[in-house]
Amino acid sequence: MRILGIDLGSRAVKLALFEEERLVESRIYDTAVFYRDYCTNTNQKISIDFGRLEFGGFDKIVSTGYGRNNVNVENALVIVELKAHTFGAVWQTGLENFTLLDIGGQDSKVISVKNSRMVDMVLNDKCAASCGRYLENMAGVLGIGLDELVRHHKNPVELSSTCAVFGESELIGKISEGYGIGELAAGVNYSLFKRVKPIVERFPDDNLVVSGGVARNEALVSYIRKELGFKQIVIPERPQLNGAIGCCTYYIATSRKKS
Numbered sequence: 001m002r003i004l005g006i007d008l009g010s011r012a013v014k015l016a017l018f019e020e021e022r023l024v025e026s027r028i029y030d031t032a033v034f035y036r037d038y039c040t041n042t043n044q045k046i047s048i049d050f051g052r053l054e055f056g057g058f059d060k061i062v063s064t065g066y067g068r069n070n071v072n073v074e075n076a077l078v079i080v081e082l083k084a085h086t087f088g089a090v091w092q093t094g095l096e097n098f099t100l101l102d103i104g105g106q107d108s109k110v111i112s113v114k115n116s117r118m119v120d121m122v123l124n125d126k127c128a129a130s131c132g133r134y135l136e137n138m139a140g141v142l143g144i145g146l147d148e149l150v151r152h153h154k155n156p157v158e159l160s161s162t163c164a165v166f167g168e169s170e171l172i173g174k175i176s177e178g179y180g181i182g183e184l185a186a187g188v189n190y191s192l193f194k195r196v197k198p199i200v201e202r203f204p205d206d207n208l209v210v211s212g213g214v215a216r217n218e219a220l221v222s223y224i225r226k227e228l229g230f231k232q233i234v235i236p237e238r239p240q241l242n243g244a245i246g247c248c249t250y251y252i253a254t255s256r257k258k259s
Contacts, residue, residue, distance in 0.1 A: 001019070001020065001059045001060065002017065002018070002019045002056075002057065002058040002059050002060075003017070003018045003019075003058065003059065003060045003061075003062065003247075003248045003251050003252065004016070004017050004018075004055065004058040004060070004061045004062070004248075005017075005018070005061075005062050005063075005064075005084075005243075005244040005245060005246070005247030005248040005251075006048075006061065006062070006063040006064070006065070006073060006076070006244060006247065007063075007064055007065040007081075007084065007241075007243035007244040007247065008031075008063060008064070008065035008066060008067030008068055008070075008071055009031060009065050009066050009067070009104060009105055009243070010031060010066040010067070010104065010105040010106040010133075011030070011031055011104075011105030011106070011132060011133065011136075011213070012028055012029065012030060012031055012105070012213065012240065013028070013029045013030075013031050013034040013065075013067075014026070014027070014028050014029075014065075014240060014241050014243060014244040015027045015028075015029075015053075015055070015244055016241055016244035016245045016247070016248055017055060017058065017248075018248040018249075018252070021252055023245065023248075025055070026238065026241050026244070026245075028240060028241070031067070037052065038052050038053055039071070045072045046067075046070060046071045046072060047071070047072040047073075047074070048071060048072075048073055048074075060077070060251055061073055061074075061075060061076040061077070062076060062077045062078075062079060062084075062247035062248060062250065062251050063076045063077070063078050063079075063247065064078070064079050064080065064081050064083075064084040064243050064244075064246070064247055065081060065084075065243060066081075066104070066105070066106060066107075077251065079247065079250060081109070081243060082109065082111060082118060082121055082123070083118065083246070083250060084242075084243045084244075084246035084247050084250060085100060085102050085109070085111065085211060085242055085243050085246055086100065086111055086113055086117070086118045086246065087245075087246035087247075087249045087250040087253065088211070088236075088241075088242035088243055088244070088245040088246025088247075088249060089113070089209045089211055089236065089242060089246070090113065090116045090249070091245060091246070091249040092236035092237060092238065092242065092245060093209055093234050093236055095113075095207055095209065095234065096113075096114075096115055096116045097113060097114050097115065097205060097206070097207065098113050098205055098206075098207035098208065098209045098234070099111070099112055099113070099200065099203040099204070099205045099207070099208050099209070099230075100112075100113055100208075100209045100210075100211065101196065101200055101208060101209070101210050101211070102210075102211045102212045102242065103131060103132055103192075103196065103212045103213075103214035103215075104131060104132060104212050104213075105131060105132045105133050105213070106131050106132075106133055107123060107124060107131055108123075108124045108131055108195075108196055108199075109121060109122070109123045109124070110122045110196070110199045110200050110202070110203060111203075112203040112205070120203065122199045122202060124195075124196075124199065132212070132213055132214050134167070134192060135149060135150070135188065135189075135192065135214070135217070137168060138167070138168065138171060138188040139185075139188075141168050141171050141172060141175075142171070142175075142181060142184055142185060142188075144181060144185065148185070149185045149188065149189070150189065150216065150217040150218050150219055150220070151185075151218055151219065152181075152182045152183075152185035152186040152189065152219055153186050153189060153190070153218070153219035153222045153223065154182065154183075154186055155182070155183045155186060156183065156186035156187040156189065156190035156191075157174050157179050157183045157184050157186070157187030158187065159171065159174070159187045159188065159190075159191040167191065171184065171187075171188065174187070185219075186219060189217065189219035189220055189223070190219070190223060192214075192217075192220060193219075193220055193223040193224070193227075197227065197228070200224075200228060201228065204229065205230065206230065206231040206232060207230065207231070207232045207233075207234060208224065208228070208230040208232070208233050208234070209234045209235075209236065210224070210233065210234070210235050210239065211235075211236055211239045211240075211242040212239060212240060212242070213239070213240045215235050215236075215239035215240070216235075216239065221233060221235070
């Protein structure tokens, strides 16, 4: 059986294709490019043109993500993001008990997983200052790329604003005070860490799994290692694809139960 998992994120669309319980292909698209090049708008509903994607045949589609209710994925099973990310993290890490931190483009979520099942969670989708878009905007203010921003963690400048909009103004003020790019970038990374730290601390565990595009943020992971009491921090091989992978593995797991 071939299963296609689709995570329709606010900043990126992720696709994972499973065949006989193995991941055989995956892709990541910028969301705007995906909608422009691979979707059609019919009767005020966006539909995916799978012919253009050239993914070949598949037997089942499972979708999740920010755009799951706006995009018409024909004959798809739709599941919530929290469920998809839980199943994806279990499959990718092999762990049964852990805390999962996922920072997406427009939200951040922390999930407590026990015996491979979600038992509690906190979702923050109210403030842009605790998500990946915040890092993109602040990197733009500094005039550097995200790849450079995420490397800096030493001597972070204190950024006290809890609002993404006011945070940009505060950062510009720090630039005018003569701070270097390294200190400023570290300050941005540490300000993100400060916002997710309280919700991560609500779910103590030996293991922390970090998924989403921000899992590649070296500075954020460094702060977590120094200030939070996890014995092990695990970053899956494909952190940004975690939701799409979880769509597939959720369907595999539930089908196995029914049989």
